[in-house]
Amino acid sequence: KQEVTQIPAALSVPEGENLVLNCSFTDSAIYNLQWFRQDPGKGLTSLLLIQSSQREQTSGRLNASLDKSSGRSTLYIAASQPGDSATYLCAAPFSGGYNKLIFGAGTRLAVHP
Amino acid sequence: EAEVAQSPRYKITEKSQAVAFWCDPISGHATLYWYRQILGQGPELLVQFQDESVVDDSQLPKDRFSAERLKGVDSTLKIQPAELGDSAMYLCASSPSGREGRYNEQFFGPGTRLTVL
Numbered sequence: 418k419q420e421v422t423q424i425p426a427a428l429s430v431p432e433g434e435n436l437v438l439n440c441s442f443t444d445s446a447i448y449n450l451q452w453f454r455q456d457p458g459k460g461l462t463s464l465l466l467i468q469s470s471q472r473e474q475t476s477g478r479l480n481a482s483l484d485k486s487s488g489r490s491t492l493y494i495a496a497s498q499p500g501d502s503a504t505y506l507c508a509a510p511f512s513g514g515y516n517k518l519i520f521g522a523g524t525r526l527a528v529h530p
Numbered sequence: 531e532a533e534v535a536q537s538p539r540y541k542i543t544e545k546s547q548a549v550a551f552w553c554d555p556i557s558g559h560a561t562l563y564w565y566r567q568i569l570g571q572g573p574e575l576l577v578q579f580q581d582e583s584v585v586d587d588s589q590l591p592k593d594r595f596s597a598e599r600l601k602g603v604d605s606t607l608k609i610q611p612a613e614l615g616d617s618a619m620y621l622c623a624s625s626p627s628g629r630e631g632r633y634n635e636q637f638f639g640p641g642t643r644l645t646v647l
Contacts (some may be wrong), residue, residue, distance in 0.1 A: 421572070451635065460536075460621055461573070461638040506572055515585050516561065516625060518636060520572025 419444045419511040423521035430497055430528055438492040438524045440507035445485045447509040451518070452481050452492050455504045464505075465492070497528045532556040534639035536622050542645045548610040551642045555604070555624030562599055563636065564607050567619040579605065612646045619643050 420443045430436055440450070449468045453461040465474045465481040467490070473482040480493040490507055504525045508518040535554040543549050555562050560581055565573035576595065578586040581602040590597065594613070599605040609616055623636040 449635075453638070458619075458643060460640040461623075463635060463637060466635045508572070515578060515580075516634065516636070517563075517575045517578060517586055518565075518573075520574070522570070522572050 419509075419519045421507060421509060421519050421521040423505075423507060423524050425524060426522065427525040428527070430526075432497060432499060432528055432530050434497050434528075435493070435495050436497055436526075438494070438505050438507075438526070440490040440492070440521055442488050442490075442509055442519075444511050445488055446512045447485065448512070450481075450483050450490050450507060450509045452479075452490075453506045453508065455506060455523070457503075461506065494526075497526075499528050499530055502526055502528050534622055534624055534637055536620075536639040536642055538642060539640060540643045540645075542647065543612050544647050545614055546611040548608065549612050549644065550609075551607045551620050551622075551644075553605045553607070553622030553639060555622070556637055559624035559626055559637075560602075561625045561634075562605050563623040563625075564597060564605070565621040565623065567621055567641075569618070573619075573621055576607070609644075612644075614646050617644055617646045 422441045424439045451466045452464045467474045467483040478495040483490045504523040506523040508520040510516045537552050562579045564576045567573040576590045577597045579599045582599050597607045620642045623638045625634040625636045
C-alpha cells in the first residue's frame with residue numbers, strides 16, 4: 418500500500434528563518450510529486466510539480482527536491498514570512514492509479530513576526 | 531487565469547438529508563477528481579472521471595454516494611442520506627489527462643465545507 422508521510426506535523430518559526438519540510442513515500446515508482454499549500458478552510462494551491470526524471474524545481478523562495486531512490490522529497494522555504502503560514506501537503510500518483518494522488522497529512526507551518 | 535469552480539462553498543445539513551455538490555473543471559481538462567478531506571488529514575480520492583466515464587470509484591461509499599459527469603464537462607457529487615461522519619471538505623480537481631503513463635498536474639477548486647448536524 419502506497420503511503421506518504423510528512424514530518425514534522427507542525428512547525429513554528431520566527432520570521433526570516435530558512436526551513437525544510439520533509440515528505441517520504443513508500444513506493445519509489447512514482448511519476449511525479451506535487452507540493453501544495455492550503456490555507457485554513459480553503460482549497461489546495463499547487464506550488465511545485467517535480468517530474469520523476471527531475472531532481473528539483475524552484476519557484477521564487479521555494480525549492481523542492483526529489484530523491485526517488487530514498488523515497489524522499491523536501492520543500493525548502495527561504496527567508497520565511499508570516500504570509501507563508503499555512504499547511505503544506507505533498508502528494509504523488511503511484512503506478513496503476515490513473516493519476517490518483519496519495520497525500521500526506523501535511524505540515525502546519527506558523528511563521529511569527 | 532482558468533480555475534476550477536465549486537459550489538456551494540459551505541453547506542450545513544441535518545443527518546439523513548440529501549446534499550449535492552457541483553464542480554466545473556478547467557476548460558479542456560479531460561480528467562476530473564472528487565476528493566474528501568477530513569480535518570487534520572490529507573485528501574483522499576472518492577471518484578475519478580476520464581471524460582464522462584468513471585475510471586476509479588474504489589473508495590466511494592456507493593450505498594450513499596453517487597457522482598456523475600454526464601457530458602464530460604461539469605460534475606455533481608451527491609450524498610443521500612448524509613451521516614455525521616460525512617462532515618468534511620469536498621474538493622474537486624481537474625487535469626489535462628489521467629491515463630496511466632501520462633501523469634499531469636492537478637488543479638484544485640476552493641472546496642465545499644460540509645457540516646452534518
